Amino acid sequence: MEVKGIDGKLEKSDSTSADEISHLSIDIGGSLIKIVYFSTNSKCSTNDEAPTLSKERQEVPNGDLNHHILSGRLYFIKFETSKIEDCIKFLSSKKLQKCGAQCHHSHAVDKIKIKATGGGAFKFADLFKEKLGLTLDKVEEMESLVTGANFLLKAANHEVYTYIGGQKEYVQIDQNDLYPYLLVNIGSGVSMIKVDGDGKFQRVSGTSVGGGTFLGLGKLLTKCQSFDELLELSHLGNNRVIDMLVGDIYGGLDYSKIGLASTAIASSFGKAISENKELEDYKPEDIARSLLRMISNNIGQIAYLNALRFGLKRIFLGGFFIRDHAYTMDTISVAVDFWSKGEAKAMFLRHEGFLGALGAFMNYKDGSTDSMPPQLVEQQAAKRSSSCIVDRIHNSTHVQENENGATDCRLRVSSSFKIYDEVKRC
């Protein structure tokens, strides 16, 4: 019923007057809320530099019956979970409710449902109901991650890249040789999921040492107020001041017999045991660097071990920990490369943080056998704009930090999609 309503809306969208969010999904994690929504009206994204697509509708050439493609944009936006009020405000400012009311004019307001995943979908269900009259239709978290990742890996060009020796390189994924792979989602904690196909997956591992640990420990140690500030600091740091290196133990020598260079970290924070120095005596930059390296390396190692376990050659890393941060990616890549002796590869996703939200978005199908979820047929953004978009993600991070906080990066548009909506009946 739900989907039908949406379909109906899509069909009718020609006649409605723009800036409407037809589909919205939300992923409420421990630290961040990620939202993905589809809008048929490009005007809403005023500061969007991406190519603007006119809304169009067309017959699928080889399609049977009444296929039509609705094009519009997928928007990606995030908030801090601790500032959920901002998120609520944002949602109420959108025409989502109106959309919902339209869709369900025959139903009570409390029947409006949006797809939601992450722990917060449970925790904040009442809040959404109360403040927005929205019912959160919960989608299982791992399933969402996998659906989101599969979607991106299949549908988006230039979604995946490797980061080796400071070089970012995009990887073209062969659709027929995608599975199996290991999906590592680094949020507050880390989940590791073996993916064998659409809807075929298993959470095989995880670790509690993740993005939350980086920010949490980082805050305690450096007084940084945000994740990005901490990342920024780490750029300037030197971990050798804090970490005990093999050379520190071996008097500057390598321990070559087991393949450890003198610069290898023997013990993270191992030098901080020195009696003469207190926390204040260490530079926050060095601490941030050391922390980042410890956590990234650890995730890389555990990911590799799990990939090895199942013979997976490809490890895709998602989640909001990485943030296109060179050092993080480098550390993870090196860890995977080191332990696997080059056998396995760490790959990063441009939409890293939105896997869950995207997956939930793709879930707009349940309860209805007669419709298919929105599918992406084509990515319109050119390669040039893709990189531009990536840059913008980085920029908007700044915006978030320095100006408005998490709330106002509402138009962090990363790319535009055509949405293909197949309605079998009709």
Added chain:
Amino acid sequence: MASSTTKDHSHIEIDGINEESQQMTEKDIVEKDMAPLPGSSIHRSSSRPQLDVSGAAIQGNFEEKDPAILLPNQTDDISHLALDIGGSLIKLIYFSRHADRQVDDGRKRKVKERLGVTNGSRRSYPILGGRLHFVKFETSKINECLDFIHSKQLHCGGMDPRCWPSDAPPSENAVIKATGGGAYKFADLFKERLGVSIEKEDEMNCLVSGANFLLKAIRHEAFTHMEGHKEFVQIDQNDLFPYLLVNIGSGVSMIKVDGDGQFQRVSGTNVGGGTYWGLGRLLTKCKSFDELLELSQRGDNSTIDMLVGDIYGGMDYSKIGLSASTIASSFGKTISENKDLKDYKPEDISLSLLRMISYNIGQIAYLNALRFGLKRIFFGGFFIRGHAYTMDTISFAVQFWSKGDAQAMFLRHEGFLGALGAFMSYEKHGLDDLMVHHLVERFPMGAPYIGGNIHGPPLGDLNEKISWMEKFVRKGTEITAPVPMAPPATTGLGGFEVPSSKGVLRSDASKLNVGVLHLVPSLEVFPLLADPKTYEPNTIDLSDHGELEYWFTVLSEHLSDLVDKAVASEGGTDDAKRRGDAFARAFSAHLARLMEEPAAYGKLGLANLLELREECLREFHFFDAYRTIKQRENEASLAVLPDLLMELDSLTEDMRLLTLIEGVLAANIFDWGSRACVDLYHKGTIIEIYRMSRKKMQRPWRVDDFDAFKERMLGFGDKKPQPHKRALLFVDNSGADIVLGMLPLARELLRRGTEVVLVANSLPALNDVTAMELPDIVAEAAKHCDILRGAAEAGGLLVDAMSNIQDGYKENTPSVPLMVVENGCGSPCIDLRQVSSELAAAAKDADLVILEGMGRSLHTNYNAKFKCDALKLAMVKNQRLAAKLVKGNIYDCVCRYEPAS
């Protein structure tokens, strides 16, 4: 003897002791013959309980205190030193050799000839007897380590005994083995300060050989630790490899071990002990690792860690098996904007950090074990420090991820793997050949307090030890109340819920549960054990808390009597009193420590407790607390022996056998370990008590296999069975027990043509008769009995003593021999996995084993199975044991006969 006291609380009068001494002096000759000075037992140094003093030092009048006695360690000969210098800690192992002064003892030589033991030929003895000591220092305080080495002159030792007078300056090319990064970093410093060269040994190699050695040679080395419960694991030597060795030092190394010298470092992590301590210091301002660890005991990580419940609004995420209390993100809650470091409790931070790191190590270790199909993961290194919470967390991680397939095990000598390995790398030490039965671990006085402290100074000198005890340990025999184990509440651990078994709140988290390893190459496994692999000496399992509490109470109540006796045995001097006091403190401290953590010294059985007490007495130079009592009782019993023998000889064969067994059981009542029996002693003479006791011997006894035994001995109807070829009689107490009980039984066996070997303690324990004392007792008895005399002569027992009284006497028929061997231990109980080589040799042709007394046949070995016929005889002199073991009452008798299995 037997050991234990009942709840009966009578006191022994000191006057009684004085009387005993007076009586004793009247019979000088007996004193001389029967009570060899304690010091002489030292000479038999191949036997298990070697003393901390050299024999020479305590020869002569033992009341005249030669200072040398008080400085036992000065007489140690240090021959080896090995170091593991890591990023945070220096681990040091040194070996002290106790000069092996073999006494040319006539009896012993005779026994050896007869038993076919030629000195040293049964095994080429490459193994030095001696002790391994374990010490650690902080690397940042390397000077303390250098001072320690210098003060003990450890660097001057060497395999060549000629170097031993250790005041000599180290020779130019003196070399000590070392591993760990510091072996490189500090090589110059060692050269400069001590004039020695460091010979560097590969770190992984050392870890592996150290671990292999421990797993093979130490019985209770490995244990599991789940939810606060520690359990020792018996490692099958043949099924040891492959395993994963995880050494958690500053960093973590993971090594796949396939055999001796066969290994590969497969993984590691830089998140290790250094990370915990480094981050912990920055976050909490703790001054030491142990302080940080201790803080964690009082922490609550839910204020720091983001739990699944925090994300899911208190709900579990059951679909992927995560409960609400699972840690989703370590330190994930400290992202809160309004709080900074000072708003969090250091306790909570420490706990959260500990969990994060322990869990992470467990997880990576499991993944590596999985990769190579390894079922066993051994964790070593100084990060763990016997800390219950750390071990639980690691175990949980392994258990959780492997779904129970893999098992995390910990090592008691956790931190010393590398140092041990470096030590093993000395050539010619022979340690590779060392078997588990060659090693005895002793927990000296310092164990509950100083054992394994980060740095010295060593309390070598007895006087220092006593002062230390006086200074630091409150007097008294009270046992500190046990701290309750794991509260039922659980908090989670990321992906990985774990019960918050913070375990026992130990004030001394840093204390190692590591004693001094005594290497006794002459010990062997008793060859007649039916299945040495499954043999467990202890009958009473002290892991049952109630049982533990009971025996601790018994031992502490008995303590003041024991101290009185011990002090009196040393003449009641002020010095003796002071030592007695220190002994009481030290033993109480041991008890308190064990009450707090029963597995602190390895798997704890009643036998271990009783032995610990004897060891502790010896440590304070009480070598034979019951000496005078034993002498008096021997004399009194020997006086009535002729009458008893006459009475026995007048009986029929059937009646005689029954009377003899009755006699053994009745005489077993003379037991100074039992309070109930001590009380009896004041009510009558020995012979009266013996007769009264025998009168009460109404069959059937509580356990009564007498008929089966009789049939084996005398046959049934016309069938006359072959007599046994050789019988081993494990004897118990002095006095009536040996003289009126076991000797007449031995005589009967001899008369039937069975060789008899009397097996007695190597060292005194309570009023147990020792192998040193037995020949004189036999000689005295032989004066009144031709059978005993002939047999004792044949067994070489009379060579020195009485044998020549009737020079012209020649027996018509050569008698079967009566021999005496020492069992290799100095405890009221016996662990048959570690017996003297002469007992092992004597067992070769034996086809009957008779164990007598509570200690050897009930507390231990009640369930032991033998390859030959076995008879276990004891009177149960403890109500609780009677109820528990035989569902009977105090003074019930056990006559358990089991034909060869």
